[in-house]
Amino acid sequence: MLIGEVARRSGVSSRMLRHYDSLGLVRPTGRTVGGYREYSDEDIRRIFHVEALRSLGLSLRQIGRALEDPAFEPSDLVGDLIRRTEERLKREQELLERLRAVDASAPLGWEGVLRIVELLHGLNSPHAARRQQTVLVPAEDLPVPTELLAEAVLSEADLNVAGALRWALARAGGDGVASLAAGARSENVDVRRRAILALAGMPGDEATAVLAEALADSDTTVRGRAALAVGSRGETAAVPALVRMVVEGTLDVEAAEVLGTLARDAGRADRIMSALADELAAPTADSATRMRLTQALAEMPPALARDVLRNLAEDEDRAVALLASALRGLLEAGE
Numbered sequence: 297m298l299i300g301e302v303a304r305r306s307g308v309s310s311r312m313l314r315h316y317d318s319l320g321l322v323r324p325t326g327r328t329v330g331g332y333r334e335y336s337d338e339d340i341r342r343i344f345h346v347e348a349l350r351s352l353g354l355s356l357r358q359i360g361r362a363l364e365d366p367a368f369e370p371s372d373l374v375g376d377l378i379r380r381t382e383e384r385l386k387r388e389q390e391l392l393e394r395l396r397a398v399d400a401s402a403p404l405g406w407e408g409v410l411r412i413v414e415l416l417h418g419l420n421s422p423h424a425a426r427r428q429q430t431v432l433v434p435a436e437d438l439p440v441p442t443e444l445l446a447e448a449v450l451s452e453a454d455l456n457v458a459g460a461l462r463w464a465l466a467r468a469g470g471d472g473v474a475s476l477a478a479g480a481r482s483e484n485v486d487v488r489r490r491a492i493l494a495l496a497g498m499p500g501d502e503a504t505a506v507l508a509e510a511l512a513d514s515d516t517t518v519r520g521r522a523a524l525a526v527g528s529r530g531e532t533a534a535v536p537a538l539v540r541m542v543v544e545g546t547l548d549v550e551a552a553e554v555l556g557t558l559a560r561d562a563g564r565a566d567r568i569m570s571a572l573a574d575e576l577a578a579p580t581a582d583s584a585t586r587m588r589l590t591q592a593l594a595e596m597p598p599a600l601a602r603d604v605l606r607n608l609a610e611d612e613d614r615a616v617a618l619l620a621s622a623l624r625g626l627l628e629a630g631e
Contacts, residue, residue, distance in 0.1 A: 297340065299324070299333045306343055313343070321346055321360055352377055415444060424454040431460045442468040446475030449494045450487050458490065466497040473498060477506045485515050492518050496525035504529055511537050520547050527554035532564055539571045542592050543585055552588075556595025569600050576608070586616050590623065598627045 303310045316322040317333065322342050324333040335343075342363075349359045354377070418430030431445070445465045449472075452458040465472050476498070479491030492510055495503045510522035511534065520541055527534035535558065541551035555572075559565040575581060576589050590608055593601045605627070608620030 442472035446472035552592035
């Protein structure tokens with residue numbers, strides 16, 4: 297079969313068939329009397345073999361190696377294709393995210409687009425100092441869009457840069473809450489922790505609602521940070537989690553302080569005092585736990601804590617009794 301007929305039937309151009317011939321990929325078995333290339337059935341099968349490998353993304357050099365090297369393993373070929381495809385998808389995903397970030401910021405004109413691109417380069421820099429400078433010293437006195445800040449907060453591992461990002465996001469207002477809310481529900485616990493820390497610094501009912509949802513999180517750190525933030529906003533939904541933090545010794549000092557602040561309201565005080573008393577009386581409470589609960593009583597309104605501390609001063613646990621007596625003395629001296 298001559299080259300023109302092969303090109304028509306295979307869909308591979310005559311020019312490409314000549315290129316295959318020059319590279320040694322598919323050399324026609326014969327020549328006519330006039331010197332024209334003449335392809336055998338085996339040659340045509342090889343053409344389709346080359347085209348199939350090209351459709352997988354192989355270069356012509358890789359195809360030549362695969363066809364000619366008897367030691368070449370198909371598994372090596374597939375593994376290499378997987379790696380190359382993953383790298384390409386990663387680059388394309390990064391490009392897509394940058395384009396979405398530019399689009400979401402609604403830049404005005406080419407100067408606005410270039411400004412957003414500059415910000416993206418700064419926030420994605422491998423150098424922590426550069427990322428921090430991008431947030432703290434925005435060029436041309438233009439603020440960093442909240443969507444970019446929120447995304448950066450969720451991925452930033454450097455503590456100093458993360459702090460700068462949360463500060464900038466809190467100053468920007470509540471526009472970033474939606475992005476942080478998605479992070480607070482992430483399967484990645486590190487992302488959830490970063491989201492909750494950022495939300496804790498953001499005002500508004502929307503942020504409070506997301507923080508309250510995190511009170512049921514499976515991670516102790518997420519629950520604790522959410523409880524401190526929700527309790528600091530005067531929400532009683534945080535009380536059980538805060539009491540549990542005191543019992544477990546997780547940020548127990550901070551939890552006791554927030555409970556004390558909540559207990560300044562008479563409507564909440566009885567509930568908080570009852571919860572602490574129940575934990576003190578629990579048969580499973582060991583000495584260390586009861587010491588923390590006794591210490592937490594010092595944060596409660598003196599009028600409510602005094603009687604409980606008086607009883608604890610007679611406790612069978614000597615350490616608890618001494619602590620309760622000392623705290624009662626401090627409360628009475630301060631009145």
